[in-house]
Amino acid sequence: MNSKFIVWIKFAMANLLRNGRRSFYTIIAIAIGYAAVNIFGGFTSYIFTNLKDSFIYSHANGHLTIFKKGFLTEGRIDPTKYLITSQEYALIDDICAKIPQILIATPQMQITGLISNGEVSTVFIGSGRVPSQTQEIQRQATGIGGNLKLHNGKALQDDIPYGVGLTNGLAEKLNIDIGSDAVVMSPTVDGRINALDVEVFQRYDVPVEELNDKVMRLPLKFAQSLYDTKSIDRLSLLLTDEKLITPIKKLLQTAFKKNKLEMEVKTWKELSPFYRKVKDMFDIIFIFIFIIVFIIVVTSVVNTLSMSVIERTREIGTLRALGLKRKGIIGLFAMESGMLGLVGSFFGILITILNWLLIKLFEPQWMPPNYVIKIPLEIFMVPVYMYWTLLFLVLLSSIISIIPAKKAAYKNIVDALGHT
Amino acid sequence: MSSLVEMKNIKKDYYLGETRITALKSINLSIQNGEFVAVWGPSGSGKSTLCNLMGLTDNHTSGTLLFQGTEVTSLSDNQKSEMRNQHLGFIFQNFNLIPVLTALDNVTLPLLIKGEFEKSSINAAKSLLFELGIGDYFLHRPHKLSGGQQQRVAIARALITAPDLIIADEPTANLDSENALKIIDLMRKINISKKTTFVFSTHDQRLLDRVNRQINLQDGFITNDSKADKKNNDNVETNKNTNFETKQML
Numbered sequence: 001m002n003s004k005f006i007v008w009i010k011f012a013m014a015n016l017l018r019n020g021r022r023s024f025y026t027i028i029a030i031a032i033g034y035a036a037v038n039i040f041g042g043f044t045s046y047i048f049t050n051l052k053d054s055f056i057y058s059h060a061n062g063h064l065t066i067f068k069k070g071f072l073t074e075g076r077i078d079p080t081k082y083l084i085t086s087q088e089y090a091l092i093d094d095i096c097a098k099i100p101q102i103l104i105a106t107p108q109m110q111i112t113g114l115i116s117n118g119e120v121s122t123v124f125i126g127s128g129r130v131p132s133q134t135q136e137i138q139r140q141a142t143g144i145g146g147n148l149k150l151h152n153g154k155a156l157q158d159d160i161p162y163g164v165g166l167t168n169g170l171a172e173k174l175n176i177d178i179g180s181d182a183v184v185m186s187p188t189v190d191g192r193i194n195a196l197d198v199e200v201f202q203r204y205d206v207p208v209e210e211l212n213d214k215v216m217r218l219p220l221k222f223a224q225s226l227y228d229t230k231s232i233d234r235l236s237l238l239l240t241d242e243k244l245i246t247p248i249k250k251l252l253q254t255a256f257k258k259n260k261l262e263m264e265v266k267t268w269k270e271l272s273p274f275y276r277k278v279k280d281m282f283d284i285i286f287i288f289i290f291i292i293v294f295i296i297v298v299t300s301v302v303n304t305l306s307m308s309v310i311e312r313t314r315e316i317g318t319l320r321a322l323g324l325k326r327k328g329i330i331g332l333f334a335m336e337s338g339m340l341g342l343v344g345s346f347f348g349i350l351i352t353i354l355n356w357l358l359i360k361l362f363e364p365q366w367m368p369p370n371y372v373i374k375i376p377l378e379i380f381m382v383p384v385y386m387y388w389t390l391l392f393l394v395l396l397s398s399i400i401s402i403i404p405a406k407k408a409a410y411k412n413i414v415d416a417l418g419h420t
Numbered sequence: 421m422s423s424l425v426e427m428k429n430i431k432k433d434y435y436l437g438e439t440r441i442t443a444l445k446s447i448n449l450s451i452q453n454g455e456f457v458a459v460w461g462p463s464g465s466g467k468s469t470l471c472n473l474m475g476l477t478d479n480h481t482s483g484t485l486l487f488q489g490t491e492v493t494s495l496s497d498n499q500k501s502e503m504r505n506q507h508l509g510f511i512f513q514n515f516n517l518i519p520v521l522t523a524l525d526n527v528t529l530p531l532l533i534k535g536e537f538e539k540s541s542i543n544a545a546k547s548l549l550f551e552l553g554i555g556d557y558f559l560h561r562p563h564k565l566s567g568g569q570q571q572r573v574a575i576a577r578a579l580i581t582a583p584d585l586i587i588a589d590e591p592t593a594n595l596d597s598e599n600a601l602k603i604i605d606l607m608r609k610i611n612i613s614k615k616t617t618f619v620f621s622t623h624d625q626r627l628l629d630r631v632n633r634q635i636n637l638q639d640g641f642i643t644n645d646s647k648a649d650k651k652n653n654d655n656v657e658t659n660k661n662t663n664f665e666t667k668q669m670l
């Protein structure tokens with residue numbers, strides 16, 4: 001490297017060491033700012049990853065979901081009018097089978113009706129799935145979500161259609177437990193009333209309290225026979241990589257158009273308003289943290305350099321007399337300040353790593369929102385955040401130093417030299 | 421060949437609020453290459469002001485100041501900085517060494533500022549420090565050096581760029597009389613050996629035997645300039661030469 005530059009760096013470093021304690025406090029302020037941004041960023045990233053995994057894998061919704069056009073809007077009032085027929089399903093399944101990046105395309109049918117223990121009956125919302133495929137999606141999970149057992153009792157099975165799962169609230173309401181029988185009733189798609197026997201295979205919780213006494217899961221076959229139909233209401237797709245969400249969505253849309261299928265494709269984000277709300281909230285909190293860090297860094301850097309400018313007035317005069325240009329003075333202070341930013345960020349990285357290690361070591365458990373069980377708390381180390389925070393803080397401290405440095409650079413040389 | 425410094429009707433006012441203080445009233449002088457000039461006079465007579473103007477660290481109020489033939493008011497701050505860096509050297513009353521830098525780094529500083537810092541710069545600085553008798557203090561910080569030693573480092577710093585003119589405003593005011601004489605002798609030796617022009621100010625008349633030109637300032641006026649007397653002689657000599665040449669040509 002350029003030896004001149006090294007000498008300037010040494011000079012800048014010597015200046016910082018002159019008032020080591022003051023520089024140290026500034027470095028600490030920057031380090032804490034750095035760590036605050038990255039620890040919060042790491043926590044946010046953990047939360048988002050979990051929410052995403054929970055939606056995509058634990059709840060087996062996949063990355064993309066296919067609906068009949070209109071199902072999500074007009075279909076709300078009369079969902080049976082917007083079902084995907086078995087012919088359409090066969091076509092869609094063919095299209096999906098030709099895209100190797102679609103790992104699983106699993107059909108679903110959500111139903112509503114009454115469930116009765118013989119004495120009392122209550123409303124239920126049921127999600128008819130193909131149990132083996134649901135479990136396969138859950139197994140694909142990479143994060144914490146994959147290893148969670150989310151129910152008591154046994155797993156639902158493809159070929160035992162009457163084996164169902166009840167939320168704990170629903171089971172309590174009906175005073176039935178695992179192994180008990182019950183009857184579910186509902187109108188078929190043609191409008192006749194149908195009733196079928198079920199056996200409770202499992203109990204579980206859903207995170208939304210209002211739903212915890214209404215929801216049940218059942219095999220798709222059961223849902224279809226209750227509604228007396230071969231149709232489904234949606235298809236969930238699990239992809240090999242979330243980066244493929246947009247391209248595959250486009251691919252499907254064109255394929256549907258070519259095959260005259262009136263379908264719409266939704267991404268998991270579009271179907272998860274909860275994720276979006278949490279993300280918006282965290283983004284706002286992040287902005288606040290960021291502003292606070294910004295203010296702390298700016299004030300401590302400006303303060304440190306302003307004091308330094310005053311203390312070094314005579315030296316500034318000397319440097320100017322020796323021919324250093326105004327921009328040279330500004331550059332020197334910017335360099336000193338940038339070094340504060342650099343060293344501060346370095347300590348910030350240490351704090352971030354230390355925090356990460358401590359959490360790894362103590363493995364605290366907690367129950368995040370939208371969860372029904374405790375999971376290990378983690379704070380991710382996100383290299384992208386760490387890199388950008390470093391760059392940002394170094395640049396910020398260098399740029400902000402221009403305010404005090406300009407004062408130094410525009411001092412009258414003779415006055416500065418006479419300063420004691 | 422033009423003069424190194426040329427001052428015509430130079431006036432310098434300071435303002436203390438509304439009050440105008442005229443530090444230099446009407447200065448006319450020229451400094452030639454190779455001269456060793458003492459500006460002397462009582463405190464407040466305008467010596468520092470004169471040095472600052474010649475050193476391009478301050479601006480005059482009116483009159484014409486030419487440095488190496490260039491009208492300095494036409495120069496930008498950057499151009500003046502370059503001038504100071506490349507053509508001027510400074511020795512200050514309170515040494516003004518950079519406290520965080522070693523003697524060696526202080527000496528190479530003007531080269532660093534110039535952007536010409538190289539491995540050879542360090543050797544040049546070392547040999548200068550040796551020459552000035554402080555070769556043992558390369559790595560000392562200024563506060564570890566005596567006043568006389570610090571001023572030698574400052575002289576080395578002023579010399580490192582081989583400037584045309586070294587301005588020294590009261591270089592001995594903070595030294596005891598023995599060291600003061602030594603520093604002036606050292607400057608004189610450099611003046612003779614390296615042909616570097618020196619202008620230094622002092623209020624100490626004892627230092628004046630060592631110079632070949634004395635400018636006496638009183639209350640912002642030049643009351644006596646030993647060169648101005650000599651100048652007449654010089655002119656006579658020049659005339660003679662011209663005559664001689666004319667004869668030859670004939």
Ligand SMILES: Nc1ncnc2c1ncn2[C@@H]1O[C@H](COP(=O)(O)OP(=O)(O)O)[C@@H](O)[C@H]1O
Nearest residue numbers: 434435441443462463464465466467468469470
């Ligand atoms: N920055 C200044 N502001 C106001 N007056 C000044 C300033 N600098 C010098 N003076 C005045 O100008 C005059 C000449 O000062 P100076 O050149 O410092 O003299 P010397 O160096 O001979 O002591 C003095 O009257 C001094 O008070």
Ligand SMILES: [Mg+2]
Nearest residue numbers: 467468469590
């Ligand atoms: Mg003075």
